[in-house]
Amino acid sequence: MVDHAFDDTRLARLYDALNPWAPCDDFYLDLVRGAGSVLDVGCGTGALLIRAREEGHAGRLVGLDPAAGMLAVARERGGSSVDWVAGTLESARMAGGFELALMNGHAFQVWVDDDEIRASLAAVRELSGAGGRFAFETRNPAxxxxxxxxxxxxxxxxxxxxxxxxxxxxxxxxxxxxxxxxxxxxxxxxxxxxxxRFLAPDELDGFLGEAGFAVEARYGDFDGSPFAADSPEIISVCRVR
CATH class of the missing domain: 2.20.25 (N-terminal domain of TfIIb)
Structure with missing residues (x-):
């Protein structure tokens, strides 16, 4: 079920004011710049992909989100410059081969059940091209x-x-x-x-490995600091094996 805060357009319009552009956005934008095709899973208001397009990104940019309110805001702001898709990884029908899939804003944590995590990661893997990358963050439960x-x-x-x-x-x-x-x-x-859902690093890595991803880099915060036991974030940049 989609959270009311994201599905209701009136509340979705508040999202960017509540979550202004921050170092996390710069982190993902740098990855987007280096990828020819990008799938933003849980794209929200689309701020990241819209900024990339405004900067001149000429490749395929797809924003996927199940929340009607968020997508309404994204379409208002980004128009047709980005392909906005309503749905989930399992329900949406789209061509794969993405060089980069990403999830920011702690969207990964909405996958609560083990089966949901497995199915969603399998879908990301299926939509990724050979050697494709998957980047996301989740809060460190510690x-x-x-x-x-x-x-x-x-x-x-x-x-x-x-x-x-x-x-x-x-x-x-x-x-x-x-x-x-x-x-x-x-x-x-x-x-x-x-x-x-709050996943410990070893549990998270188990799901990633099972889905066919290898962790290339892991950070503890968006300043690029390495992950430590007390880091606020578990930021993972993975590649399809």
Missing amino acids: ARAWESWTPDRWVEVDGVRVTHEVVRDFDGRTVTFTTTFASPAWAAPEVSRSTL
């Missing part, structure tokens, strides 16, 4: 990022106050939390419920 998802750390954008609250703490696999959007101009707050 850093316990969810402990900062508390209502007192609210932010406000465009007159909307946004708060997070964990409703089911880390159980060794997942965390469930709510995101509440409140505005004096709205009749009532909008609440979105999300569940994310």
